[in-house]
Amino acid sequence: xxxxxxxxxxxxxxxxxxxxxxxxxxxxxxxxxxxxxxxxxxxxxxxxxxxxxxxxxxxxxxxxxxxxxxxxxxxxxxxxxxxxxxxxxxxxxxxxxxxxxxxxxxxxxxxxxxxxxxxxxxxxxxxxxxxxxxxxxxxxxxxxxxxxxxxxxxxxxxxxxxxxxxxxxxxxxxxxxxxxxxxxxxxxxxxxxxxxxxxxxxxxxxxxxxxxxxxxxxxxxxxxxxxxxxxxxxxxxxxxxxxxxxxxxxxxxxxxxxxxxxxxxxxxxxxxxxxxxxxxxxxx
Amino acid sequence: xxxxxxxxxxxxxxxxxxxxxxxxxxxxxxxxxxxxxxxxxxxxxxxxxxxxxxxxxxxxxxxxxxxxxxxxxxxxxxxxxxxxxxxxxxxxxxxxxxxxxxxxxxxxxxxxxxxxxxxxxxxxxxxxxxxxxxxxxxxxxxxxxxxxxxxxxxxxxxxxxxxxxxxxxxxxxxxxxxxxxxxxxxxxxxxxxxxxxxxxxxxxxxxxxxxxxxxxxxxxxxxxxxxxxxxxxxxxxxxxxxxxxxxxxxxxxxxxxxxxxxxxxxxxxxxxxxxxxxxxxxxxxxxxxxxxxxxxxxxxxxxxxxxxxxxxxxxxxxxxxxxxxxxxxxxxxxxxxxxxxxxxxxxxxxxxxxxxx
Numbered sequence: 001x002x003x004x005x006x007x008x009x010x011x012x013x014x015x016x017x018x019x020x021x022x023x024x025x026x027x028x029x030x031x032x033x034x035x036x037x038x039x040x041x042x043x044x045x046x047x048x049x050x051x052x053x054x055x056x057x058x059x060x061x062x063x064x065x066x067x068x069x070x071x072x073x074x075x076x077x078x079x080x081x082x083x084x085x086x087x088x089x090x091x092x093x094x095x096x097x098x099x100x101x102x103x104x105x106x107x108x109x110x111x112x113x114x115x116x117x118x119x120x121x122x123x124x125x126x127x128x129x130x131x132x133x134x135x136x137x138x139x140x141x142x143x144x145x146x147x148x149x150x151x152x153x154x155x156x157x158x159x160x161x162x163x164x165x166x167x168x169x170x171x172x173x174x175x176x177x178x179x180x181x182x183x184x185x186x187x188x189x190x191x192x193x194x195x196x197x198x199x200x201x202x203x204x205x206x207x208x209x210x211x212x213x214x215x216x217x218x219x220x221x222x223x224x225x226x227x228x229x230x231x232x233x234x235x236x237x238x239x240x241x242x243x244x245x246x247x248x249x250x251x252x253x254x255x256x257x258x259x260x261x262x263x264x265x266x267x268x269x270x271x272x273x274x275x276x277x278x279x280x281x282x283x284x
Numbered sequence: 285x286x287x288x289x290x291x292x293x294x295x296x297x298x299x300x301x302x303x304x305x306x307x308x309x310x311x312x313x314x315x316x317x318x319x320x321x322x323x324x325x326x327x328x329x330x331x332x333x334x335x336x337x338x339x340x341x342x343x344x345x346x347x348x349x350x351x352x353x354x355x356x357x358x359x360x361x362x363x364x365x366x367x368x369x370x371x372x373x374x375x376x377x378x379x380x381x382x383x384x385x386x387x388x389x390x391x392x393x394x395x396x397x398x399x400x401x402x403x404x405x406x407x408x409x410x411x412x413x414x415x416x417x418x419x420x421x422x423x424x425x426x427x428x429x430x431x432x433x434x435x436x437x438x439x440x441x442x443x444x445x446x447x448x449x450x451x452x453x454x455x456x457x458x459x460x461x462x463x464x465x466x467x468x469x470x471x472x473x474x475x476x477x478x479x480x481x482x483x484x485x486x487x488x489x490x491x492x493x494x495x496x497x498x499x500x501x502x503x504x505x506x507x508x509x510x511x512x513x514x515x516x517x518x519x520x521x522x523x524x525x526x527x528x529x530x531x532x533x534x535x536x537x538x539x540x541x542x543x544x545x546x547x548x549x550x551x552x553x554x555x556x557x558x559x560x561x562x563x564x565x566x567x568x569x570x571x572x573x574x575x576x577x578x579x580x581x582x583x584x585x586x587x588x589x590x591x592x593x594x595x596x597x598x599x600x601x602x603x604x605x606x607x608x609x610x611x612x613x614x615x616x617x618x619x620x621x622x623x624x625x626x627x628x629x630x631x632x633x634x635x636x637x638x639x640x641x
Contacts, residue, residue: 051483052455053483056478137446138448138504138507140489219492222490223489223490223491223492224488224489225484225485236490240453244454244455245454246455247356247357247454248356248454248457249356249455250359250360253482254356
């Protein structure tokens with residue numbers, strides 16, 4: 001066998017392994033959630049009761065599905081103006097120089113901070129601030145978690161955008177300028193339409209990250225297993241619930257948690273698929 | 285060509301799996317000397333186990349590893365027969381016992397408790413009756429200046445401040461002990477909330493782990509919650525006295541926790557100590573247990589492995605190890621409990637024969 005072939009087999013082997021692992025994860029989640037599905041059926045998706053007490057066990061995923069979607073979408077809304085500004089700043093206005101490269105490093109650094117550190121900062125700084133502003137009594141809740149998530153996902157939302165914006169062909173921009181367009185008009189009429197799908201891809205990536213975030217959310221959301229009544233109410237997310245309860249779970253509760261994991265997996269899949277669809281529409 | 289590549293990949297994958305499987309089998313050959321003893325389970329007694337298993341490893345030259353993965357995980361591990369012993373803060377109930385693959389035994393190792401911690405301006409010392417516990421944790425008493433609290437605490441200035449209940453968001457033996465007590469003292473609690481390692485809470489904020497609850501309480505004026513005694517003692521957290529069945533207000537301490545275990549104990553050591561009738565006992569105390577199979581020859585375990593496991597557990601309940609409990613803020617087993625534990629260990633067999641230590 002020559003080296004060409006060995007290399008090729010290695011590549012194919014690792015490719016197949018990846019697929020096997022992904023299929024294995026889905027299969028494990030699927031098999032693990034069968035008992036829960038048998039017990040609760042599709043009602044699991046829209047039941048709001050999560051009662052793990054002995055002898056009256058009843059599980060429903062709705063509070064956590066709502067909590068997950070609410071925190072992550074709110075985080076995306078909060079992060080949007082900041083991430084978009086950073087993308088424009090780094091991709092169009094100041095591509096090179098000391099300040100932009102410093103900003104770039106800081107933004108990248110945000111992606112590297114462990115989420116438990118965000119959680120700690122949120123717990124000791126952000127939470128008291130939210131309480132002081134009178135948004136809710138103790139400072140915990142959906143809103144506080146969303147703010148932390150918004151900060152955490154800025155790098156994901158902005159880096160890709162900056163990259164794509166800097167790749168918009170110079171000839172297009174120059175043409176616009178030669179027609180007398182102002183810088184703002186160039187951004188609005190040339191850059192955004194051109195880089196739109198790339199910028200959007202960054203937000204989908206960021207949303208995926210927010211949906212799956214666990215530790216920082218657990219520390220700030222208040223972990224109340226009820227449907228939140230508003231964005232300042234306490235709540236819980238699917239990832240946070242699993243991380244909290246998995247260690248001591250057994251029997252029906254364990255399989256209910258695995259089913260929540262499966263739902264989380266499916267939701268992430270749907271978000272990515274929708275993202276791709278919209279990206280196709282945008283770039284067409 | 286394509287087929288060939290797929291086949292090749294499949295062979296690699298199979299070879300990987302097969303080699304992993306073989307490694308497991310080799311270890312379990314029958315009359316091998318035991319090199320390690322593995323346990324997993326409750327996080328609550330972990331500081332105690334960590335300390336004594338380390339010194340056991342040093343003295344006896346056999347490696348004892350303990351994974352603090354939670355009581356539920358401990359029971360799962362022993363059910364799957366992947367550990368020598370499991371550890372749990374809650375004993376297995378009859379239904380669970382019946383569902384185990386073989387007969388299991390419980391060995392109590394030490395005692396702990398759950399304390400009620402609070403954060404009020406001026407740090408007043410508070411007393412709680414079962415009625416107050418029910419009122420506050422059911423969300424019926426919502427302000428610290430409630431007349432019912434003042435009645436039990438004469439002379440204490442109580443502020444006009446909202447009560448914030450803080451509970452454990454993660455499944456926990458601490459929550460089990462707390463809810464076990466609450467179910468005994470309050471009909472309403474038993475009916476509406478019940479007992480378990482996690483609950484459907486009527487009011488409050490969830491925080492993860494003892495540090496999470498303690499941190500949230502210290503950050504929130506007017507907060508009250510429950511914390512594992514080992515953590516509360518080591519951090520010097522302020523805690524409430526609670527009125528026990530005999531009518532005495534008891535401050536949690538290693539003495540009052542040990543005292544709670546003075547009463548009658550069944551031969552299988554599965555007993556709940558909450559709401560104890562001991563006059564000087566703290567009412568939210570509990571044993572923590574190691575769980576082992578009665579018949580030690582399972583999964584191709586060697587006789588030496590079984591003997592070493594039992595020897596270790598026998599040492600854990602001995603005076604030598606028990607004197608370490610208070611150093612890490614647990615309460616030692618009372619003598620009667622040690623006797624019962626030794627009797628339980630005497631029942632362990634290998635191939636149906638008693639194990640000689």
